Amino acid sequence: MQISMWVPYDENQLRRTLQFILRPQLRLIRVLGGVLVALGVALLAVKPLSSLAYVAMILGLLFVVAVAPITVALSMRMQSNVIRDGFHMTLDDEWVTLTYPLAESRFRWAGLGRAIETPEVWYVMFGKLQAITIPKDPMTEEQRTTFAAFVNGLQPAGK
Incomplete structure (x- = not known):
C-alpha cells in the first residue's frame, strides 16, 4: 500500500478529533455531574433551605453542560501553530x-x-x-x- x-488544515475536524479523544474522560465528568444534581435534589427534599444542595446542583449542571465545551476550546487553543x-x-x-x-x-x-x-x-x-x-x-x-x-x-x- x-x-x-x-x-x-480543518479546524472543525480538529475539534471533532479532540472531542473523540476526550469523550471517555468527559463522559465520567458528566456522570459525576448527574450524581451531584441528584444529590442536590435529595438534599432539597430533606432540607429545603440547604445552601449545600444548591451548590451541588449548580456544580452538577456545570459538569454536565459546560465542562466538555470548555475543555475542547482550551485544547484547541493549546494546539501548535505548526499544524495550521x-x-x-x-x-x-x-x-x-x-x-x-x-x-x-x-x-x-x-x-x-x-x-x-x-x-x-x-x-x-x-x-x-x-x-x-x-x-x-x-x-x-x-x-x-x-x-x-x-x-x-x-x-x-x-x-
Whole structure:
C-alpha cells in the first residue's frame, strides 16, 4: 500500500478529533455531574433551605453542560501553530508519516491500538490519547478500499 495526499488544515475536524479523544474522560465528568444534581435534589427534599444542595446542583449542571465545551476550546487553543498550514500524509505498509512545513511525525503500524471508521475519517489510535485522523475526502475510492482492507487486517478481531 502506498497512499500519499495533501490534507489541508480543518479546524472543525480538529475539534471533532479532540472531542473523540476526550469523550471517555468527559463522559465520567458528566456522570459525576448527574450524581451531584441528584444529590442536590435529595438534599432539597430533606432540607429545603440547604445552601449545600444548591451548590451541588449548580456544580452538577456545570459538569454536565459546560465542562466538555470548555475543555475542547482550551485544547484547541493549546494546539501548535505548526499544524495550521496543513500537512502531507503518506500511508505505506510500515508507517504513517505526517509532514508539516515545520515538523514531521512518523508512527509504525505495529503500534496501532485500534482504528475507528466514521463516514468522514478513520481515527487511528496509537494508545488511549494519541489519535491520527485520516480523512477520506482527499482519497480516491480505490485508496479508501485499499486502506480499509489494510487497517482491518492489522486489527485483532473484535476491535
